[in-house]
Amino acid sequence: MLSFEDFEKADGKVDWQAYRAAQVAQGYVCYKCGTLIWGRDRIPAKSRCRECRALNKPEKGRHSSLVRCPNCMYLFCPSEADQYDLYDDGDNEAWCERCEHRFTVTTHVSYTFVSPALIEEDVDGEEEEEEPEEAGEEEGSGDRAGAELVGVDSQQPKEAPPGSSSVREG
Numbered sequence: 360m361l362s363f364e365d366f367e368k369a370d371g372k373v374d375w376q377a378y379r380a381a382q383v384a385q386g387y388v389c390y391k392c393g394t395l396i397w398g399r400d401r402i403p404a405k406s407r408c409r410e411c412r413a414l415n416k417p418e419k420g421r422h423s424s425l426v427r428c429p430n431c432m433y434l435f436c437p438s439e440a441d442q443y444d445l446y447d448d449g450d451n452e453a454w455c456e457r458c459e460h461r462f463t464v465t466t467h468v469s470y471t472f473v474s475p476a477l478i479e480e481d482v483d484g485e486e487e488e489e490e491p492e493e494a495g496e497e498e499g500s501g502d503r504a505g506a507e508l509v510g511v512d513s514q515q516p517k518e519a520p521p522g523s524s525s526v527r528e529g
């Protein structure tokens with residue numbers, strides 16, 4: 360991956376435009392949709408991501424951000440085209456800004472829930488102290504764990520062996 364630090368200008372600020380241009384020119388980012396291109400999919404030249412390449416074929420094609428007009432192959436982002444209905448799950452009507460063709464797009468909505476980080480209990484402005492690791496304890500923790508395990512085992516009620524007195528009664 361390119362390092363944006365290599366694109367620092369004389370004033371120390373990163374020239375993001377040049378960085379993006381280099382990412383596209385070297386095939387790290389799809390020039391059509393801006394998706395990152397990984398591993399074996401990448402060729403070191405201006406190129407498209409897998410999804411965009413699929414939209415270049417005559418078949419039905421799925422893409423996570425772009426819609427293709429079946430008449431003129433124009434690609435567009437629904438939000439940039441103000442076609443927000445296309446974000447609803449199911450079949451939605453789209454129209455092409457370039458050739459005005461109307462067509463149906465099937466939308467699959469998926470969700471990812473990002474839960475917040477754990478709540479920190481001591482937020483008094485005190486510096487976080489690293490807790491000493493318990494390995495420093497005098498008792499060997501490994502041995503103790505083993506002893507506890509044995510203890511649990513021995514506390515289990517002993518079941519009468521099969522074929523005990525109750526069977527023989529009578």
Ligand SMILES: [Zn+2]
Pocket residue numbers: 389390391392393394407408409410411412
């Ligand atoms: Zn793409």
Ligand SMILES: [Zn+2]
Pocket residue numbers: 428429430431432433455456457458459460
């Ligand atoms: Zn079109």
